[in-house]
Amino acid sequence: MTMKSFSYRAFLVLGLFFWASVSAQEAEKDKLQGMIDAALDVIYTDTYTTLSAYEKQSQVREKLESRYDLDVMIRYAIGKNWRRMNKREQLEVLELVKQLVLKAYVIGLDGKDRPSVTLGELTEIGKARIEIESIIVLDTKTYYILYRLRQMDSGWQIYDIVAENISVSSNYRGQIDDHFRKGSGADLIARLKDLLVKDEINEDTKI
């Protein structure tokens, strides 16, 4: 094989590799859009109107989990505190945080008009990491939300959502860091269970 033909083939292979990588990333946009639409459908389409809030949460969860592994984002938010819990506590915290976030999501959209969500630019933000911008129009106001994804062993997974400069993972990491300065895994579980049984989100603060 001459040097020239080798260079040509190498260039072709690299080009194909790059193209495959770019189209794989672009496919993530469709997958993400599909997840958002499917979750919103549960809250807003007539098919689901008879469902209770809890049933809606379960349906939303099913839609999300069919596309992404929600544990990734929660594990990332827990960070090093993961090692401060035993195996049973780790699994329980994963489950309870998931329920809390889904509950807040469904309650947060209750009674509002369906937001329109359009995905914007996809940016590579590091090794095996991408960021997808989404433009949300809700009640005539426009919001920008960034979805951060990382290529994991299980495929591309969402590890952070940034809304108006506030990273959800960082916010939870801060809370959990604060918790473990004084509390334990068992305390965290008790706190999460307590939050989940409250019907109203304002109930817990009394003076």
Add this chain to the structure above:
Amino acid sequence: MKTRKFKRPRAWACLIGLLTVTTLTAQVRNLTEDEAFFYEEVDESTDVYDPFESVNRFTFVFNDFVFSNTVQPLVDAYTSIAPDPVEEGTSNFFHNLRYPVRLASNLLQCRFKGAWVETGRFAINSTVGIVGILTPADDYEGFTPIKSEDVGQVFGAWGIGEGPYLVLPFLGPSNLRDLAGFFGDRAVNPLKEPFGVIDDWKWERQLALSGTGYIARSPQIIERYKQLKGSSIDPYSSLKNGYAQYRRGAVAE
């Protein structure tokens, strides 16, 4: 029946073994990389200097009580009585009144384009938009809304540190730099003391204006606060972190 003899069985065994080992190693490496990823620092720092945590927590609970029992019912009544266009118009009116703060903050950061856009928006909205109730400037090219600036952000852009985190009674989360910025905002606002331009303004009228402005912008604030609180493990910590991230982002922009 003739069976095909497998040539070089050792070489094939070695090759298959090598491939298996390589695949397994790659999987283990991926798992380790994935595991390491979970322990890395988050992009946005979670550190907030909070030496007055116990006092802040008390003030947070106090504010929450006031919010839930005083501001929330007032806002609920306001939002149920006022039709959406009235709500929006009132919010626009008070936003327009804060133009001097935004202008000064842009100029102090040498953001002349921002100052120009804010001035254009103020001129268009105050005239065509009937004292700022409407926002026709949104449709003028070059005068679409930009991020609001305040004196606290100016201090941040000048490199002044945040200082300790504070929870101010009735006002909510802040830090030492933003508290100074709050007084700076008042100083450059001709409708507020100590440099108010209207001499014969009675305090009752000033209070009424400030109170109405507070209620007008509260629905959005309350909505965000409720969402943040509803999804948080520790609402105090969540608000502290959320506020710090929001302000850091605003300064960095």
